[in-house]
Every structure is written in C-alpha cells, then in structure tokens.
Amino acid sequence: MDKKKLSEITGIPNFLFFVILFLSAYIQTVISDVFSLNIFFSMIIFITLILLLHRITKLLYKLSK
Structure with missing residues (x-):
C-alpha cells in the first residue's frame, strides 16, 4: 500500500483539519x-x-476511484 498524505486522500488541506478540530470542540x-x-x-x-463522517468519506473516496 503506497503511503499518501492525509490531504491527498480526503481532498481537504491540512490547515482545514485544525479548523475542523476547533469547531468539533x-x-x-x-451539545x-x-x-x-x-x-x-x-x-x-x-x-x-465523527465515525459516521469517516465512513461516508471513505465511501466517497472508494466511489471516486
């Protein structure tokens, strides 16, 4: 399995992940x-x-191949 960056897999830039983390907190x-x-x-x-979102993104990634 070739190693890919997180931003390549999800299509989301790395700085957006920090924004998502702060929003999640x-x-x-x-709640x-x-x-x-x-x-x-x-x-x-x-x-x-979060797990539901992860499943959806994995499914979308498989469909986009």
Missing part, C-alpha cells in the same frame, strides 16, 4: 449545554458523529 460543548447532558455522554454522541 465547540460543537461538543454546545452538552443544549441537551444539558454530562460531558461524557456528549463526547460519546460526538464520537459516533
């Missing part, structure tokens, strides 16, 4: 505040959302 606090959940439960919800 903000969204996680919003915990809005639903008045424990931060642990909001983290679980957020991780499942």
Whole structure:
C-alpha cells in the first residue's frame, strides 16, 4: 500500500483539519449545554458523529476511484 498524505486522500488541506478540530470542540460543548447532558455522554454522541463522517468519506473516496 503506497503511503499518501492525509490531504491527498480526503481532498481537504491540512490547515482545514485544525479548523475542523476547533469547531468539533465547540460543537461538543454546545451539545452538552443544549441537551444539558454530562460531558461524557456528549463526547460519546460526538464520537459516533465523527465515525459516521469517516465512513461516508471513505465511501466517497472508494466511489471516486
């Protein structure tokens, strides 16, 4: 398997990943505040959302080949 950069696989520049990370932390606090959940439960919800997004991007990458 040839090694590719993360930006080549996803099509997203590297600096955008940092922006997405900061946004994800903000969204996680919003989830915990809005639903008045424990931060642990909001983290679980957020991780499942990230995993779904990861699956979708992998599927799109396979389809684009």
